[in-house]
Amino acid sequence: MQPTFFINHGGGPCFFLRPGPMRATWQELEHYLGDFASALCEPPLAMVVISGHWEESVPTVNISAAPPLLFDYHGFPYYTYEITWPASGSPELAAHVRTLLNDAGLPSAANDRRGYDHGVFVPLKVVFPDAEIPVVQLSLQRGLDPATHLEIGRALKPLRKQGVLIIGSGQTYHNMRGFGGAGPDLKAEAFDAWLRQAITETDTRDQSLIDWERAPGARDAQPHEDHLLPLMVAAGAASGEKAIVDFHGHALGKPISGFRFG
Template structure:
C-alpha cells in the first residue's frame, strides 16, 4: 500500500527562500513528512504545472529542473534538487496502465517543474529518492482524472509515496485583493465542501467520484478555481487513496491552502 498526500506548494520558489508569508505553509509541509515513509521506494508526483494531451510520465534517468516561474530573485534560478528518475519503473507503470485501458506516454526528456521540486526540497531535502512525475491531461476533466487515480492505485510499487502538488484555492486576483465579506463567504463555503468530500468517513468512493464530477457547480467552486489545474492533483490523490481503502487522518491549514494526507 502507498502513502498519499496533497500539498499546497506556495508561490513559485518563495517557500524555500525564507519568505515570511510562507512560514505556516513551510511548517505544515515539513510536518507532513512525519506521517510519510522516511525512505519510500519512489515518489510519484502529480503537479499542477504539467499538462499534456492525454497523460505522460517522466522516463529519464536524471531529469533536469524546470524553473517555470518568472520575476523572482536570482537565487531561485540556482536551486538544485538532483533526485534520480526511475525509467524502468516508468515503463512498468505505463505498461500496466495500458493493460487497464489508460495510455501514458513515456517522456524521456521532460524535467521536474517547481510544483515538484519546491515541496520536495522541504519534505525530502536529501534528493536521494527516485521520483516520477505524471502530467495532468489537458482536458482537466475531473472524472477522467478520478478514474486515472483509481487505476494508478493498482500499479504502484510497495512503499511508494504519491504526492499531489497544487492548491485548494487558486484565484490569483483574489490572493492580492482585500478580503471582503463576500470573498470570505465564497472561500469558506467551498473549503467546507472540499473538506467534507475528502475527510468524511461516510463519503463512499462512488459518492466522492460523483461529488468531484460536479465540483465546479458547488457554491464558491469556480470562484476558488477560475481554472482548475491546481485542484486536479487532489482529485487524483483522493482516488488513489480511496481505491486503496485508506481514510484520511490529518487535515491542516489556513483558508487558502490545505494539505491532506492518507
C-alpha cells in the first residue's frame, strides 16, 4: 500500500532551474525532493495531488487526459514561464476519485480545462523529472474547513491499496510578509514545533489538526490557511496510522516541514 505525504512545494517556481540565491535558499528542500522517489518502496501507478493553489465550492477533479501547465505566478524570470513537465492525466482515475467522494457523501465536480498549477509541477518536476506517472489534481473546498478536508482524505484512502500515491502540496509556513528578516522567528518556530509533535501523535492527530488555529504562532505562520489544508487531506487518507516527520529544514529564515503517513 502506498503511503501518503505532505510536501512543501517551495517559495518560487525557479528555485531548481538555475544556480543562484533562490536555488541556494531552497537547497534543503530540493535535496529532499530529489531523493523522494528513491525512498518509496515501489513506484506509484498514479498520483492524486492536492495543491494549496486551487479552491472550488466543492472538491473538483481535473479530468483532462493531458493537462497543460498553469503558470499561476507573476514577476518571475522569463525562463520560469518556459518550464515543461508533460505528465498525463487519468480520466479513469479522476472518475474513480469522484465515485469515492460520492460514496462518502461528499459532492464533487469535474474540470477538463484547468492546467497543473505550480503547487503540482514545481515539486514534482524535481521528484519525477521524466513526468512518467499520471497525475490527477484535486482542489480544496472553499471555506477551508479542516474537518471537511480530513473527511475528503478518508474518502480517498482506498486509492492507496491500488498503487496511487496521495500528495498534499503546500507550505507549513506561508506568510509572504514574514519571509526573511534577521534572527530566528520564535512564533514560526513554535508553530512548526507544535505541528511536528501533533502529526506524530496518532491518537490525537485529527483533532489537533481541526484545532490548529489554537497552536502557538498559528496565524503568524498561516494568515490564510490555503497552504496548510492539503496537509489535512494527506493526514485524513491515513487517519489512525503512524506518521513521521519526513523533512525538516529552513528557507528564507523560516522553518518548513514535510510528513509521511502510513
